Amino acid sequence: MNTQQPMEDRLWNYIDGGCSAAEKSAIESLITSNREWQEKYRELLNIHRLLNESELEAPSMRFTKNVMEEISRYHIAPAARSYINKNVIRGIGAFFLTMIAGLLTFVISQLKWSPGNSSSQSIKLPSIDIGLSQLNKIDYPKTFNSAWVIGFMLILVVLSWMLLDMYIQQKKRKTS
Amino acid sequence: MHTELTDTEIIRRILQGDQAIFATLVQRYQQYVFTLVLRFTDSREDAEEISQDVFVKAYRSLADFRGDSKFSTWLYTVVRTSCITFLRKKKLDTTSIDNERTFLQLENKESGFNANSIEQKSRHAMVNEAIRLLSPDDSQLITLFYKGEQSLEEIGRIMRLEPNTVKVRLHRARNRLKEQLEKHFSHEVRELKD
Numbered sequence: 001m002n003t004q005q006p007m008e009d010r011l012w013n014y015i016d017g018g019c020s021a022a023e024k025s026a027i028e029s030l031i032t033s034n035r036e037w038q039e040k041y042r043e044l045l046n047i048h049r050l051l052n053e054s055e056l057e058a059p060s061m062r063f064t065k066n067v068m069e070e071i072s073r074y075h076i077a078p079a080a081r082s083y084i085n086k087n088v089i090r091g092i093g094a095f096f097l098t099m100i101a102g103l104l105t106f107v108i109s110q111l112k113w114s115p116g117n118s119s120s121q122s123i124k125l126p127s128i129d130i131g132l133s134q135l136n137k138i139d140y141p142k143t144f145n146s147a148w149v150i151g152f153m154l155i156l157v158v159l160s161w162m163l164l165d166m167y168i169q170q171k172k173r174k175t176s
Numbered sequence: 177m178h179t180e181l182t183d184t185e186i187i188r189r190i191l192q193g194d195q196a197i198f199a200t201l202v203q204r205y206q207q208y209v210f211t212l213v214l215r216f217t218d219s220r221e222d223a224e225e226i227s228q229d230v231f232v233k234a235y236r237s238l239a240d241f242r243g244d245s246k247f248s249t250w251l252y253t254v255v256r257t258s259c260i261t262f263l264r265k266k267k268l269d270t271t272s273i274d275n276e277r278t279f280l281q282l283e284n285k286e287s288g289f290n291a292n293s294i295e296q297k298s299r300h301a302m303v304n305e306a307i308r309l310l311s312p313d314d315s316q317l318i319t320l321f322y323k324g325e326q327s328l329e330e331i332g333r334i335m336r337l338e339p340n341t342v343k344v345r346l347h348r349a350r351n352r353l354k355e356q357l358e359k360h361f362s363h364e365v366r367e368l369k370d
Contacts, residue, residue, distance in 0.1 A: 063202070070228060
């Protein structure tokens with residue numbers, strides 16, 4: 001079966017007319033000289049013809065009428081590009097990027113880097129302790145009062161207000 | 177009825193408010209859509225319902241058709257999303273169906289190929305039956321290539337695949353179709369060879 005696969009693939013390519021001139025003449029000579037190739041070619045060509053001759057399935061006679069009755073109740077919706085404002089998409093993108101950047105900065109600022117043991121001969125990467133095991137020991141009031149978090153929250157609030165403002169402005173423009 | 181008009185001209189007129197001319201598009205593509213939908217579901221009633229829904233959705237979002245691909249290519253994306261939505265909904269509705277019933281359905285599907293009526297079946301019916309036994313992906317690929325007049329590049333664009341991958345998948349789909357024909361219609365296939 002596996003040995004037949006390249007032969008079938010090459011023959012399908014030949015039947016579809018997708019092979020180069022050199023490949024075409026090579027396959028043609030194989031079909032004329034090799035009985036196995038000849039039989040396989042006839043077999044695949046029959047399938048190809050069957051598929052070409054096959055007809056599409058037809059729905060019921062009333063199909064077009066049913067569709068036309070159905071669409072008479074609808075209107076064509078405006079094109080998506082006409083009501084999607086690229087600035088809103090960019091604003092949302094900026095909002096999430098700032099969120100991610102802020103979060104990453106906060107996490108990195110909390111990392112405790114400690115060098116590996118220099119006395120041993122083997123090279124060791126610095127170990128990173130992000131303190132996940134000590135989550136319950138975190139001083140939450142102190143953490144959330146840090147300048148980092150407050151700054152980050154401020155950016156988020158300003159961006160949210162900007163987005164809301166853009167949305168209201170756009171709605172106003174549409175109604176006027 | 178407006179048969180001489182191109183798809184783009186018809187769409188332009190629909191967008192200008194000529195709703196009636198949409199019937200020309202429906203007549204032009206109803207068999208293509210119906211056949212593609214039948215590759216997803218065995219029931220002709222369901223297929224007709226989905227096909228109708230496809231045309232309604234296509235009409236409503238016609239303004240989104242930018243004309244940078246063939247209308248049939250764009251229509252296929254509507255077919256695919258409608259079928260997936262329908263099947264997902266149907267799957268949710270029938271979660272209580274046990275494996276026994278599913279097995280019986282499969283058994284009936286297989287027994288449909290018994291000798292009782294196969295002799296009278298036309299080649300067209302035989303090919304369609306064999307295509308229906310393939311996976312939805314294989315049967316759609318074959319339908320798009322042979323009946324949708326879509327090139328490998330166009331199929332690749334709508335299926336988000338490289339043309340070479342489409343080519344390989346098409347080869348495999350046709351080989352699987354050959355196996356199905358030999359399994360269920362060996363007599364007819366032998367006649368064809370002679």
